[in-house]
Amino acid sequence: MKKVPWINIGKKCKILGKKAKNLGCDVCTPISYENGNSDKFPDVKVSVEGREICLHTWELVEDSLKSFHSCVEICPGVKFFEWRGYENDSNTILFEKGDTRILVDSGHFHLLGSLLKSLDDEGILLDSIKAGLYTHCHPDHFDSADFLQQAGVKIGLSKKEEDYLRGEGGLLFRFFGADVPEVKNEIPLEKGKLKLGKIELSIFSTPGHSPGSVCIYWDEKKVLCAGDVVFPDGAFGRCDFPGGSYQILLDSFEIFDDLEIDYLLSGHGYAIIGKENVVKSIKESRNNLRAVIFSPW
Structure with a gap:
């Protein structure tokens, strides 16, 4: 499956901002920073409307917006x-x-x-x-x-x-x-x-x-x-x-x-x-x- 850093399948994902402690919405599993000073998310998978979507670095998420x-x-x-x-x-x-x-x-x-x-x-x-x-x-x-x-x-x-x-x-x-x-x-x-x-x-x-x-x-x-x-x-x-x-x-x-x-x-x-x-x-x-x-x- 191709990977995208941000997608709006079914419901709108709410990007909380670069300084936020997680990236989440009401259909995504929240993802926490590995540590408080990191600008990157761990390479994990979340479920969006029953589909697995891989999220990459925060920079990619930011660029995609x-x-x-x-x-x-x-x-x-x-x-x-x-x-x-x-x-x-x-x-x-x-x-x-x-x-x-x-x-x-x-x-x-x-x-x-x-x-x-x-x-x-x-x-x-x-x-x-x-x-x-x-x-x-x-x-x-x-x-x-x-x-x-x-x-x-x-x-x-x-x-x-x-x-x-x-x-x-x-x-x-x-x-x-x-x-x-x-x-x-x-x-x-x-x-x-x-x-x-x-x-x-x-x-x-x-x-x-x-x-x-x-x-x-x-x-x-x-x-x-x-x-x-x-x-x-x-x-x-x-x-x-x-x-x-x-x-x-x-x-x-x-x-x-x-x-x-x-x-x-x-x-x-x-x-x-x-x-x-x-x-x-x-x-x-x-x-x-x-x-x-x-x-x-």
């Missing part, structure tokens, strides 16, 4: 957690309607504390999330998926991306010194409609940045989670990773022609709001992508 995600409510039912840290990580999107909550792209595992803190600030607990869906399996989007699954969140990605993860896609994790997440694909994301609780989504196959990449569209809200297909400011997903193709990515841009998008939420960068702004931004990115493909240099 710092949030580099800026949460904006894009429209009712859609929260956009924009990553603003100095390391590379993906944005995260939360869809909610009634008691149904769906998370899209949870990012790097070692930066998960930041996302959990931001969710907690919004009053959102991990065990209230029905599903974690992933646009693709690159580490900056998918690295924390196995931990979410251990916490009870159902995980979904496309079957083609799952196969890619088991093959050459896993090379990216090893390149960055990370383990390939061991995840059961409980919600295969295939082209067409997907109903989860009270939310109905449309899934579009958009390979190019990765072979099994998808875009996730909430028809009711006209919100598109574009992953790393397209970015603001005329940018687009890089295709020099294993399994990437600029020509295939350009072909994937065709899905945008038939969609009415009021909110474009990419895997990196800011949210693009307003249909005219979305159309303009996608057009600029497509033109720049064509220039790369057909450049004589």
Whole structure:
């Protein structure tokens, strides 16, 4: 099991402060300092909602409480957690309607504390999330998926991306010194409609940045989670990773022609709001992508 220094499964853990004699909450076994002058907790396990969670040093606990995600409510039912840290990580999107909550792209595992803190600030607990869906399996989007699954969140990605993860896609994790997440694909994301609780989504196959990449569209809200297909400011997903193709990515841009998008939420960068702004931004990115493909240099 992956280890995290802080987590809010079921109930909010109350961090009592660095000078406190213990770290505890009403669901955690209190942990005492080894001695009064120590800044570290012993490496022990505690039970949180019936699951064993390992707690490391106090410094890690303290770091995990710092949030580099800026949460904006894009429209009712859609929260956009924009990553603003100095390391590379993906944005995260939360869809909610009634008691149904769906998370899209949870990012790097070692930066998960930041996302959990931001969710907690919004009053959102991990065990209230029905599903974690992933646009693709690159580490900056998918690295924390196995931990979410251990916490009870159902995980979904496309079957083609799952196969890619088991093959050459896993090379990216090893390149960055990370383990390939061991995840059961409980919600295969295939082209067409997907109903989860009270939310109905449309899934579009958009390979190019990765072979099994998808875009996730909430028809009711006209919100598109574009992953790393397209970015603001005329940018687009890089295709020099294993399994990437600029020509295939350009072909994937065709899905945008038939969609009415009021909110474009990419895997990196800011949210693009307003249909005219979305159309303009996608057009600029497509033109720049064509220039790369057909450049004589």
